[in-house]
């Protein structure tokens with residue numbers, strides 16, 4: 001880092017998702033957004049002003065060449081994540097990349113190789129691992145409240161046929177491929193609830209129905225795609241991703257079952273998350289409200305930074321993500337979603353796409369640590 005007190009970052013995709021990182025950078029006070037980059041020349045100056053950057057670029061390679069950066073935040077469409085991350089890593093810049101890490105197994109291999117060669121660190125910005133309930137469940141798992149977790153479910157249901165027409169890359173990369181194309185929000189938190197475990201095999205199956213886009217072409221993605229994941233421990237995880245069905249959004253559905261308890265998130269607006277714990281509930285019919293447990297189980301670092309976190313939006317998640325990125329760069333805390341954790345979250349979805357083409361055949365998911 002050029003100055004231990006200040007990390008100079010460039011944000012690519014600054015007119016879209018990239019802009020959402022500003023509040024967290026400001027709240028941390030240790031990150032300067034030096035440059036912004038976006039292919040959208042018309043809106044770029046306004047984005048530069050909003051983000052308080054000194055420099056703007058429509059060409060990413062030029063930003064890497066000319067701006068004096070320590071790190072890049074990649075908020076571009078999914079198929080740019082790997083090429084842009086690799087280009088930054090080759091310059092030994094640190095990378096915080098939006099999800100998913102990559103769109104093919106081949107390019108994931110390239111990314112892992114680039115990480116090995118680079119002095120820069122790579123972190124994937126899987127922000128759903130930072131939501132307050134998910135962080136709390138992680139802490140409860142860590143303290144053994146659920147016993148040994150052996151089953152989990154995650155669902156991302158986000159009807160985006162309209163959004164597809166505005167952010168047209170989604171039509172190809174999220175709904176133009178059959179299988180789980182956007183599974184990290186669901187699988188990411190679950191993997192953190194099963195520490196030390198990983199998905200070793202997947203079977204992808206679809207619901208058979210295909211909607212049509214406004215031009216009359218079928219979405220290649222089936223409306224609901226399931227991915228069954230066999231864990232190294234023998235456990236089972238079920239992931240459902242549905243970006244097409246006509247229904248209200250439900251992007252944060254989770255369940256975990258362990259030998260001593262279970263957690264079920266609310267499925268619909270107005271419902272409550274609930275927890276059953278063998279050691280705390282008087283019988284098998286009594287649920288606990290997680291809100292009653294937050295004093296006890298929200299991690300200290302979360303409580304200590306709550307105010308700054310809330311100011312940065314998304315219930316604090318964005319702030320803690322940037323804090324982790326900076327701490328990982330400084331080496332003060334481990335990188336929670338480094339390259340291999342990013343692969344653990346991304347590769348199962350890519351293999352579910354291959355499985356679904358092959359009638360749901362179980363496919364082995366490689367461990368990137370062996371690449």
Ligand SMILES: NC(=O)c1ccc[n+]([C@@H]2O[C@H](COP(=O)([O-])OP(=O)(O)OC[C@H]3O[C@@H](n4cnc5c(N)ncnc54)[C@H](O)[C@@H]3O)[C@@H](O)[C@H]2O)c1
Pocket residue numbers: 012013014015016017018037038039040058060075076077078080098099100125126127167168169
């Ligand atoms: N973690 C989350 O909760 C979350 C939420 C939304 C989006 N995302 C992810 O963020 C990414 C962007 O999504 P979005 O909804 O902002 O899309 P978007 O299309 O609205 O924005 C992407 C931006 O990138 C720019 N861009 C495209 N190609 C570029 C290139 N080669 N160089 C520079 N700029 C380029 C576009 O002009 C646009 O401004 C996706 O990967 C998506 O999966 C994550």
